[in-house]
Amino acid sequence: DTGVSQDPRHKITKRGQNVTFRCDPISEHNRLYWYRQTLGQGPEFLTYFQNEAQLEKSRLLSDRFSAERPKGSFSTLEIQRTEQGDSAMYLCASSPRTAILNTEAFFGQGTRLTVV
Amino acid sequence: GDSVTQMEGPVTLSEEACLTINCTYTATGYPSLFWYVQYPGEGLQLLLKATKADDKGSNKGFEATYRKETTSFHLEKGSVQVSDSAVYFCALSEAGGSTLGRLYFGRGTQLTVWP
Secondary structure, three states: OOOOEEEOOEEEEOOOOOEEEEEEOOOOOOEEEEEEEOOOOOOEEEEEEEOOEEEEEOOOOOOOEEEEOOOOOOEEEEEOOOOHHHOEEEEEEEEOOOOOOOOOOEEOOOEEEEEO | OOEEEEOOOOEEEEOOOOEEEOEEEEOOOOOEEEEEEEOOOOOEEEEEEEOOOOOEEEEOOEEEEOEOOOOEOOEEEOOOOHHHOEEEEEEEEOOOOOOOOOEEEOOOEEEEEEO
């Protein structure tokens, strides 16, 4: 399967702990996005990478959140000192570099985080 | 700012019934419009898209027409199946936005189809 892969699929952590999620995009895609989805809501944008450069961060991404894409391939999203309000599904998506600006984004299955 | 307003669910239909899920948008430029579907236990999948006014996107019997005059992109299907049960998300992407390909999603509409 050559789709977007996220790991882990589920994570349960105690409040105050740090967690890290990984996303492996489709190999030839240079654009990578992180979204957060809470129950009953649509996904909300968190951050965007073009290759290894993080070009935009949402105001939703507090200073406890950090994302990296060190070699322009996989990406990690770390949440420090987790809070119960961080409980959500974290989605990763990728899309190819193309002359067409609004190309389809391909989503992974997400990492469901539960903070207890 | 850009936003999408989507008909709230849940929507429950019998098999072979007609489906319409309303979606309207607010955008500063000329967005592309999308419908994504999320089946139980799976990730978001693109169902259909339209990139300019009057375009009609279609896939798997679903259709949606980009209406600039009413800023709408309603999803329709003439005869739903049990296998269409899923959550449907309307979304837009601004062509000239600072984040290429950033999607703005509606809240999603849960569709359940009974046999």
